[in-house]
Amino acid sequence: MTDSTDPQDTGNDTGSDAGSRPSWWRRLSSGLKRTSASIGGAIADLVTKRKLDHAVIEELEEALIRADLGIETAVAIAGKVGEGRYDKQVSADEVKAILAEEVEKILVPVAKPLVIDAARKPFVVLVVGVNGSGKTTTIGKLAARLTAEGRKVVLAAGDTFRAAAIEQLKIWGTRTGSPVIAGAQGGDAASLAFEALEAARTRAADVxxxxxxxxxxxxxxxxxxxxxIVRVMRKVDATAPHAVLLVLDATVGQNALSQVEVFSKIAGVTGLVMTKLDGTARGGILVAVAAKFGLPVHFIGVGEGVDDLSPFAAKDFARAVAGIDG
Incomplete structure (x- = not known):
C-alpha cells in the first residue's frame, strides 16, 4: 500500500459559496437548460393560444413526465395548475411559478447538509455509485471543501478495479493536501479500507x-x-461507515431510479450527490428520486472545477428546473 500526499498544497483554492451566487446561479440554470427548455417550450405551446381544459392538463402531465419528473409528481403539478383555472386563459409564467412552487415542496424535505459528527473521529464516508458517475471527482471536490473548512481528511482509493481511479484520487490528494491510502490495481478493497481507517486514526484525521x-x-x-469493506472497517470502528453517499450522474435520466434502489439495498445509502449537471443533463430526475425515496440530497455538481460542488438548495433547483430567472 502507498500513502500519497503533498503537504505544500493545502487546497485553499476551493472558492466559496458566499458572495458568488450570480456565478453559481448561471452555472445551475445552464446545467438544467435541457430540462427547463423542454418544459418551458411545452408550456408555451400549450397555454399561449388555448384556454385551460382537461386536454391541456393531460398534455402538461405528459410534458412533465418526459422531463423525468415522475408520473405522480407530474400528475400532482398538472392538477395544481388546473385548480380554479379551467376554461380560463393562463400564462406560461403562471404555470412556471406553480411548477417551481410544487417542485420546491418536494425538494425541501430532502435538502439536507452532510453533517460531520466531530464525536466520531475519523468520520467515515463511504462513496458508492456506478463507474463513470463521477465518484472519484466528487470525492476530490468534497475533500477540498472539508480541508477548506479546516478539517484533516484522508482518502482511500478503494476502487481497486480501475487503475485510472487510483491515479485520479492521488491527483486530488495532492491538490487538497489529503493523504491517499492506495494499493495496486486488482488489490483487495476491504484490506485497503481497513488499512486506511487505521491510518486515519493514527493521524487523528477528522474525515x-x-x-x-x-x-x-x-x-x-x-x-x-x-x-x-463495511465488515472489516467495523473491526476498527464498530459504527463505521457513518455516511454512505451515492453519486448519481444527472445525464442518465430514469436509470437513476434503479441505481438508487440497487445501491440502497447493497450499501444502505444515507445521502445523495448529483453530478454532471451540464447542458445535456436530465436534472428533472432528481425530483422523481426525491419523491420516491426521500433520501437526503447533500450536494450537486455543475462542472469539473474544484469549487463546482455545492450544497443542494431546493428553491434554486426548483426555479432552475422551471426556467425562472434568479
Missing part, C-alpha cells in the same frame, strides 16, 4: 473518504465487496 468500485453488471460481486 476518511473511501472510494469504491461500481460494477453494477455484476451485482452479486459488488454486494460482496461492499459488505466486506
Amino acid at each position: 476518511l473518504i473511501v472510494d469504491t468500485a461500481g460494477r453494477l453488471q455484476n451485482k452479486t460481486a459488488l454486494m460482496g465487496e461492499l459488505e466486506k
Whole structure:
C-alpha cells in the first residue's frame, strides 16, 4: 500500500459559496437548460393560444413526465395548475411559478447538509455509485471543501478495479493536501479500507473518504465487496461507515431510479450527490428520486472545477428546473 500526499498544497483554492451566487446561479440554470427548455417550450405551446381544459392538463402531465419528473409528481403539478383555472386563459409564467412552487415542496424535505459528527473521529464516508458517475471527482471536490473548512481528511482509493481511479484520487490528494491510502490495481478493497481507517486514526484525521468500485453488471460481486469493506472497517470502528453517499450522474435520466434502489439495498445509502449537471443533463430526475425515496440530497455538481460542488438548495433547483430567472 502507498500513502500519497503533498503537504505544500493545502487546497485553499476551493472558492466559496458566499458572495458568488450570480456565478453559481448561471452555472445551475445552464446545467438544467435541457430540462427547463423542454418544459418551458411545452408550456408555451400549450397555454399561449388555448384556454385551460382537461386536454391541456393531460398534455402538461405528459410534458412533465418526459422531463423525468415522475408520473405522480407530474400528475400532482398538472392538477395544481388546473385548480380554479379551467376554461380560463393562463400564462406560461403562471404555470412556471406553480411548477417551481410544487417542485420546491418536494425538494425541501430532502435538502439536507452532510453533517460531520466531530464525536466520531475519523468520520467515515463511504462513496458508492456506478463507474463513470463521477465518484472519484466528487470525492476530490468534497475533500477540498472539508480541508477548506479546516478539517484533516484522508482518502482511500478503494476502487481497486480501475487503475485510472487510483491515479485520479492521488491527483486530488495532492491538490487538497489529503493523504491517499492506495494499493495496486486488482488489490483487495476491504484490506485497503481497513488499512486506511487505521491510518486515519493514527493521524487523528477528522474525515476518511473511501472510494469504491461500481460494477453494477455484476451485482452479486459488488454486494460482496461492499459488505466486506463495511465488515472489516467495523473491526476498527464498530459504527463505521457513518455516511454512505451515492453519486448519481444527472445525464442518465430514469436509470437513476434503479441505481438508487440497487445501491440502497447493497450499501444502505444515507445521502445523495448529483453530478454532471451540464447542458445535456436530465436534472428533472432528481425530483422523481426525491419523491420516491426521500433520501437526503447533500450536494450537486455543475462542472469539473474544484469549487463546482455545492450544497443542494431546493428553491434554486426548483426555479432552475422551471426556467425562472434568479
